[in-house]
Amino acid sequence: MIFVARPKESNYPLMNNRPRAGALLLLPGLLLIVFGFAVPSAVMLFSPPGVTPSDVFVRLGEMLSDPYDLGIIGRTLGLGLVVTALCIVLAFPIACLLARSTSRWAGIWLALAVFPLLLSNVVRTFGWLVILGSNGFAGRLITGLGFADEAPQLLYTPLAVVLGLVQLFLPLAVVACYSAVAQVDAGLDDAARGLGASRLRTLWSVVVPLSLPGVVVAATLVFAGSITAYTTPYLLGGSSQRMLATQLFSYSSVTVNWAAASATALVMTVLVFLVSGLSSAVARAKGRVQ
Template sequence: MSRKTALLLLPGLAFLLVGFLAPAVAMLLAPPGESAGTVVSRFTEMLTDPYELRIIGRTVLLALIVTVVCVALGLPIAYLLARSTSRWGGVLLAIAIFPLLLSNVVRTFGWLVVLGANGAIGRALTASGLTDDPPQLLYTPLAIVLGLTQLFLPLAVISCYSAVAQIDPGLDDAARGLGAGRARTFWTVVFPLALPGVVVAATLVFAGSVTAYTTPYLLGGSSQRMLATQLFSYASVSVDWSAAAATALIMTILVFLVSGLSSLAARKAATS
């Protein structure tokens, strides 16, 4: 790195260090009125508390489900958009990522209308005679998965699209010329080459799902707490800063752990 480049990077790095990293470390290890030892002690207590372990397990499980669903839906959509020769391809891509421009509060509120007792799904089931009373869909794991999937699917699409778009379409034609069908071409040619981008998409979706607050709070309520909603409760309701810092530390460790594993998987995929 040249000296000029280093000087250009220095202001941004200094701002990142002072404005983000230092406050985050201070909040994680020494919140107001607490010591680092208290936070570490509370952290170890949470790892043995059945109630906290259920919240951690629920958060990880739902985040993994959302990640799998978003990648499974986003990769084929990205492939179709990247290989589209229609003049409307750009418009379709814009439509696919348009939800990113909307507030997640607005998108989540739509699920309240759909999944509520008097919502579209409940009315449809009762009108069809399948049930006498509308089923309880809100404040369930299913509601959280649906909301987070809608929230992060555009992110998965755009991440996979950037990876698929860099793959030469001539490889698809060559594979089909050798007798491979579309499905086999996708799995044996496109998917391995796009795997690093898929790993990035999975990492972003998982990290976002673990740390999401608004959607789990509105669709899960107090009966389906996740780490982010538990953190808010500790910080704003019970004002237990050591517990809030320990919960934030657990979330940070989960995100960094998955990011590290994803980086290793991406490097292995790139060298294989």
């Protein structure tokens, strides 16, 4: 630069040598986040109206020893793991095919995978009601093909919840896996192939290890989303497949038991924190490698 020496301090026009201007820009946002989110959430988790923190922790203790509540936690974690595994198994091949494709259709296929992210969860989940509901398409297909005389119960089963959640989170997994695979240099694939590795070997020894951190991030996003999702377990699981989110809603609005609601919310929040902690640990490890 000839005309101006780059100053050491920020020379940002609106806050030139005026750190107070920066504070002023932050203030409305800080007020909103602190009083519209952080304080209410902390109060709700530990001491909701009319309930002491010790009540919440007593209820939390009961929850962690009660078979019914433990069943809900177990179902939430179990279904979350199954959904995560299925999403990665389906998303990774899509990501590889799209990221390595030279076809002009690849952009359209990518857009088709992203589009459901914009569409209401209610609309997306409703499709499964048409398919799995009583007198639905799947039931009539099963009886029509002679697999069974009577259509089996498909709705309100773990299968229904898994299908709904996989549909819900697969686009997210595709997007995250796509970014992970796309940043692996395609020249490395060519080098491996040129040196005689099979496609599978190239995939396993080059693409998978190099995109793994991104795939782990995808998995944590899907898992955290699955264990907190409300609409899909509500519509497809009903009361026979209670998960933490539907149980939390029932405690807050149906039975109005705020100690139990806080204890359930604590379990959910701690689980999400653990999972996102894992994600950022992976991201940090990735930073060290590169």
